[in-house]
Amino acid sequence: xxxxxxxxxxxxxxxxxxxxxxxxxxxxxxxxxxxxxxxxxxxxxxxxxxxxxxxxxxxxxxxxxxxxxxxxxxxxxxxxxxxxxxxxxxxxxxxxxxxxxxxxxxxxxxxxxxxxxxxxxxxxxxxxxxxx
Amino acid sequence: xxxxxxxxxxxxxxxxxxxxxxxxxxxxxxxxxxxxxxxxxxxxxxxxxxxxxxxxxxxxxxxxxxxxxxxxxxxxxxxxxxxxxxxxxxxxxxxxxxxxxxxxxxxxxxxxxxxxxxxxxxxxxxxxxxxxxxxxxxxxxxxxxxxxxxxxxxxxxxxxxxxxxxxxxxxxxxxxxxxxxxxxxxxxxxxxxxxxxxxxxxxxxxxxxxxxxxxxxxxxxxxxxxxxxxxxxxxxxxxxxxxxxxxxxxxxxxxxxxxxxxxxxxxxxxxxxxxxxxxxxxxxxxxxxxxxxxxxxxxxxxxxxxxxxxxxxxxxxxxxxxxxxxxxxxxxxxxxxxxxxxxxxxxxxxxxx
Numbered sequence: 001x002x003x004x005x006x007x008x009x010x011x012x013x014x015x016x017x018x019x020x021x022x023x024x025x026x027x028x029x030x031x032x033x034x035x036x037x038x039x040x041x042x043x044x045x046x047x048x049x050x051x052x053x054x055x056x057x058x059x060x061x062x063x064x065x066x067x068x069x070x071x072x073x074x075x076x077x078x079x080x081x082x083x084x085x086x087x088x089x090x091x092x093x094x095x096x097x098x099x100x101x102x103x104x105x106x107x108x109x110x111x112x113x114x115x116x117x118x119x120x121x122x123x124x125x126x127x128x129x130x131x132x
Numbered sequence: 133x134x135x136x137x138x139x140x141x142x143x144x145x146x147x148x149x150x151x152x153x154x155x156x157x158x159x160x161x162x163x164x165x166x167x168x169x170x171x172x173x174x175x176x177x178x179x180x181x182x183x184x185x186x187x188x189x190x191x192x193x194x195x196x197x198x199x200x201x202x203x204x205x206x207x208x209x210x211x212x213x214x215x216x217x218x219x220x221x222x223x224x225x226x227x228x229x230x231x232x233x234x235x236x237x238x239x240x241x242x243x244x245x246x247x248x249x250x251x252x253x254x255x256x257x258x259x260x261x262x263x264x265x266x267x268x269x270x271x272x273x274x275x276x277x278x279x280x281x282x283x284x285x286x287x288x289x290x291x292x293x294x295x296x297x298x299x300x301x302x303x304x305x306x307x308x309x310x311x312x313x314x315x316x317x318x319x320x321x322x323x324x325x326x327x328x329x330x331x332x333x334x335x336x337x338x339x340x341x342x343x344x345x346x347x348x349x350x351x352x353x354x355x356x357x358x359x360x361x362x363x364x365x366x367x368x369x370x371x372x373x374x375x376x377x378x379x380x381x382x383x384x385x386x387x388x389x390x391x392x393x394x395x396x397x398x399x400x401x402x403x404x405x406x407x408x409x410x411x412x413x414x415x416x417x418x419x420x421x422x423x424x425x426x427x428x429x430x431x432x433x434x435x436x437x438x439x440x441x442x443x444x445x446x447x448x449x450x451x452x453x454x455x456x457x458x459x460x461x462x463x464x465x466x467x468x469x470x471x472x473x474x475x476x477x478x479x480x481x482x483x484x485x
Contacts, residue, residue, distance in 0.1 A: 016234040049236065072184055093185055094156055110193045110234045111185035122221055124189065124230065132458050
């Protein structure tokens with residue numbers, strides 16, 4: 001597999017620290033950042049750090065993972081409704097699949113997402129765990 | 133032997149924020165002994181084990197976020213991000229830049245990884261004190277974190293654990309604990325080492341005791357207390373490096389400290405030896421319960437070998453900041469017991485291909 005170092009590098013702000021954007025025209029909070037406001041369609045490039053707090057909107061446990069995630073099976077992926085509004089898809093961590101519930105309060109942590117083989121880079125990013 | 137040199141900065145400095153992180157998985161020594169000796173116990177009750185998605189960087193990031201929460205400063209105010217560890221995820225590529233990026237400190241600051249076995253974190257802390265004390269910067273982040281590995285079946289496997297602590301050093305007026313003095317005592321003593329490209333460390337067995345751990349900690353502690361005109365009675369608490377439970381208890385007794393003085397900071401029985409995180413996580417747990425005016429002696433030990441000693445005085449600012457992040461006790465209580473099989477999976481000890 002060809003290493004796409006730059007693809008991951010470009011995403012480091014949103015991946016490592018859940019950095020979103022806020023629309024200067026309508027005030028919408030945007031995640032992931034996309035530079036165009038999905039609410040009003042105007043340019044929105046103002047970075048906005050998000051609190052990382054939210055709740056589980058829905059979830060599913062993965063037993064047949066995509067390539068690169070085999071080592072983590074079984075793991076739970078959730079739609080997390082952030083305090084600031086946006087919905088994020090992310091892995092849950094530090095929680096057994098049978099402990100997850102809709103409405104569960106969660107918080108963002110930065111964890112290892114996967115490693116590109118033994119020699120490639122290690123990809124880090126946001127996951128959510130039950131609120132401490 | 134030369135003259136004892138106590139480090140005091142021109143500008144008084146202290147800790148403005150501190151924070152720790154301990155992974156939630158626990159492996160008991162009884163379980164390790166069951167696998168390798170058919171039963172029995174080990175030097176600690178249980179040790180903290182990092183999960184599949186955790187490493188020194190993720191531990192350092194959470195500890196740093198907790199330290200920032202307590203300091204109440206923006207991450208952009210940091211002028212150094214230094215990570216001390218013997219288990220960085222990359223052999224070449226700094227852990228410190230990853231941590232700095234994750235907390236939003238980049239790009240206008242110093243960044244580097246420190247290496248000195250179990251005292252890499254206190255070395256980073258002293259460097260941070262130097263930066264702030266010389267007025268080259270106002271705030272510096274120093275972290276000690278590890279995901280220590282012991283060779284399966286080796287004595288070290290019973291204690292090698294994961295965890296870490298971060299400190300933000302700043303001017304003494306803003307500090308929750310002021311540093312009154314510090315020094316280091318180092319010699320070339322090969323008690324524990326890991327050669328390049330080797331997966332597990334080796335150690336000198338009994339040699340790790342008297343000539344290494346005890347000699348360096350006692351030398352540093354006695355020299356600092358004597359230079360500052362203090363005795364064990366001048367301290368409310370003391371924290372020593374804790375590769376097990378026996379060593380810190382013994383060194384405390386030899387230096388005249390009571391079991392009560394070391395109790396809040398002696399965590400190894402419940403989380404194992406977190407290496408570069410060990411002494412400083414004990415210090416963090418002590419700050420969690422300390423009151424204004426309390427003096428705390430902190431002495432680390434790093435194999436190879438050396439000890440860094442510090443005298444701290446807790447200020448009234450501790451009360452308002454303590455609850456701004458989870459305590460060490462909160463992380464220790466968050467506990468999921470695992471067996472040896474899950475442990476070897478979590479720590480990557482199974483050959484998959």
